[in-house]
Amino acid sequence: MSFSSLLLPLFFTLMILFLLNPTMVYGNNEEEEEELLALMDMKDSMDPYGHYLTSWTINGNPCDGASFEGVACNEKGQVANISLQGKGLSGKLSPAIGGLKHLTGLYLHYNSLYGEIPREIANLTQLSDLYLNVNHLSGKIPTEIANMNNLQVLQLCYNQLTGSIPTQLGSLKKLSVVALQSNQLTGAIPASLGDLPILMRLDLSSNKLFGSIPTSLADAPSLKVLDLHNNTLSGNVPPALKRLDHGFLYEDNLGLCGLDFPSLKACLSLNRRPEPYGAATRDIPETANVKLPCNGSQCLNSPKSKQVPSITIGIVVIVIAVSAIGLFAFTLFRRRKQKLGNSFHVSDGRPSIDESRSIYRKSGSPLASLEYSTGWDPLADSRSFNGVENEDYKFQSFRFNLEEIESATQYFSEMNLLGKSSFSATYKGVLRDGSVVAVKSISKTSCKSDEGEFLKGLSILTSLRNDNLVKLRGFCCSSGRGECFLVYDFVSNGNLSRFLDVKEGDGEVLEWSTRVSIVKGIVKGVAYLHAHKVKKPVLVHQNISAEKVLVDHRYNPMLADSGLHKLLTNDIVFSELKASAAKGYLAPEYATTGRFTQTSDVYAFGVLLLQILSGKQQISNSIRLAAEASRFQEFIDPNLHGRFFEYEATKLAKIALLCCSESPFERPSMEAIVQELGNCSSCI
Incomplete structure (x- = not known):
């Protein structure tokens, strides 16, 4: 039998198989190409300046695990997950997203994406998790979303969406979480x-x-x-x-x-x-x-005989109310004239609590309601609010007047400015006793509008006492300036950020023993916040990061802004949260629960610990993988030149990875970490 006669049956067999199932020969090349083109279109649309998705290239492979950061594939080599939360994306969501038909998870939250949600997103019929929250998306929620029968979590909150909520959402029987808060939805x-x-x-x-x-x-x-x-x-x-x-x-x-x-x-x-x-x-x-x-029997039974007395009573009530308001306004005017006339005389008295409340505007900040010439003094003797009594006695040693604050900061000189944020400015100051302080100025519009809640927040701040928290010296609020001032001890060595991403010979490198000591101090500080103490409630920090860890002249770490969120409006707290998310500190479950817990702090600490070990601000997936495998040369700061203890590095890496677990139930408590770190020999 000739060789050609053997090949002929084999050739026909292959031809039949090809006709029956062409993908046996070509695989899914056509589908893979379509997905690649869809991803590249999305890159051009979401990252128009090419700053963040540099690993997405036309020659790359979305499923190789090396290129296409944030993209994961299923066992069939199909794009199944896109996780780009907090990446700084500032473009639009492309209609090409509809071409990724095997996608089960889309996580684009905590970015700055704008424009409308494309209707083509409804083609993702296998999608279970849709996270587009905390962006700048506008327009209506597409009604076509009803086609996404496998959708379980719909997160569209904190955008600028308009229109009504589609009634078609009621057909998505697998939905367990629907978060549409903080938009402009009507209907x-x-x-x-x-x-x-x-x-x-x-x-x-x-x-x-x-x-x-x-x-x-x-x-x-x-x-x-x-x-x-x-x-x-x-x-x-x-x-x-x-x-x-x-x-x-x-x-x-x-x-x-x-x-x-x-x-x-x-x-x-x-x-x-x-x-x-x-x-x-x-x-x-x-x-x-x-x-x-x-309409017949459905008309309300309200005969004219009953309406006339009601109208008369209403008119009488309105006349009495207008008269009372006029009398009140006149009395208030007289009091203010007397106050202005006596403003140049020293007086031992203070405005009564009734006077301060009479000009309180519930829709504004409590600072706007208390017009004292030298500062804010809402805590009159024996005052009580929301069940907290005699706070004036407790706060007596914490009070500063505006003159002291202005003198300490040289009238808020730019020379003394330490830093600014969206809601505050911090100045270096020197008190009359020679002690150096940091004065944080917070605008009244950033403070809680409810006076009782604001005062409760102050009560919590003054109750905090721990060596690893920045000490609050006192406070002063001025409605004249429209600001509240918190006076803290000045911490001389700046924050931990300045010790990250240090180029060799171009900055101070922390020694290994110093890093371990700093880690232990941070843990003690957070554990103190989480613990219930006498006269101190359990407290979640909510914003643990390298910027919030200050270092004194002896390299002792101190957590800054502990409890500060108790004074601020929800909008300000959320803007801080968004910044924290962009840097990778935000626990993943927050997007679903919308709540901070102690385990949220633990997650942020885990990220911070990896930063301290690696000396890097950005914690990449490769650093996490190297830490898991104890490949020290790939995740320990190269500026240490090998001067560290491997068994300590292994233990700290393990703690960091446990803290960064996706499930909050798998993270250890801060108290447990305190006990674990007690076995580190260089923890002094």
Whole structure:
């Protein structure tokens, strides 16, 4: 038998296999090429200046694990995950995203993406997690999103989205988390959201939603958290929502009413709830909360005989109210004239608490309500707020007046400016006793608007006492300047950031024993915050980073800004959070839960520990992998030139990686880390 006669049957066999399944010969080359082109289109759109996605190249392979940072593939070589959170992306989300049809996770949160969400995103029918929160996205939520039947988590919060919430979301039966808060959404809450069988968390807060709360939401079987605060909702709150307890947030909706809900007024009997959707009410949804015109028997029974007395009473009440306001204004004017006339005389007295409250504006900062000539002094003798009494006695040793602050900082001279942020400026100062301090100035618009909450925050700050926290010396607030000043001990050696990314011969390199000592000090400081002490509540720092760890002249670490978030508005706290996320300190579960816990601090500490070990600001995936494999030369700071103890490096790397675990339940407590580090020989 000739050689050619043997090849002929083999050739025909291959031809048949090719006709039946061409991918056996060519594989998925065509699909891979389509995915590559889609990724390159996304790169050009999301990173128009080419600063951040430099590893994405047309000659690269998205599935090789080396190129295409943030991209992961499944076992079939198909792009299945894109994780680019906090990368600084500042472009648009390309419609080409719809070409990645095997994508199961899309994580683009904590960037600066703008423009509309492309409708093509609905082609991602296998997607389970969609994280586009904390960007600058605008336009409407695409109704086509209803095609994404496998969607479990929808995170679109903290954008600038407009329009109404698509009723089609109610068809996504696998949804467990829907977070749409802090947008500009209008319209009613779709009753269809109550049909989601495993919905656990629904956050629609800080939008412009109106109408009533659908009764179907109260019956959602798996719902644990319903946050509707800061909208313009009205009507009767479904009583069944009481089962959520603290998981139901409804504040700042002036039209809501209901029984047994704190801060809500009882509903008037005439405010009859509109009929549900589909009843004989011209198909007006229950969330619209509009009054129907008179139509036979459905017209409200309110004869003119009952209306006339009501109108008369209303007029009388208005006349009395206007008269009272006029008298009050005149009295206040007289008092202010007397105050101005006596402003050049020294007096032992202080304005009474009634006077200060009479000019309090609830919508503004407490600083705006307290007009003292030399500073803010809201703590009159024996004052009580929210259950905290006699705080004046406690705060007596913490008070500074404005003259002392101005003198210490040379009237806030630019020469003394240490640094600025979006909400504060910090100045170096020298007190009359010669001690050096750092004075943090915070604008009144950045402070909590609720006076009681602000004072509680001050109470917490003054209760903190630990060698590894920057010591608060005192405070002073001035409505005249529109600022509050926190006076801290000055820490001379700056923050940890200046010891990172040090080029050889171009900066100070920390010795190994100093690094271990700094790590131990940080752990002790955070463990103190997390512990419950007498007169000190459990406290989460929320912003642990290299910038927040100051180092004194003996290289002792001190955590800065501990408890500061207790004084600030939510917007300011969130802007700080966004900056922290961009640097990699934010725990991954925050995007789902929206809450800080002690384990969030532990995660941030883990990232900080890797920074201290590697000497680098940016912790790449290669550094984490090297730490896991104890390849010291690849993750220990090369500026140490091998001068470190390997067994200590192994232990610290292990702690760092445990702290950075994806699951918060796998992270150790700070107290456990204190015990573990006690075995390091160079911890002194």
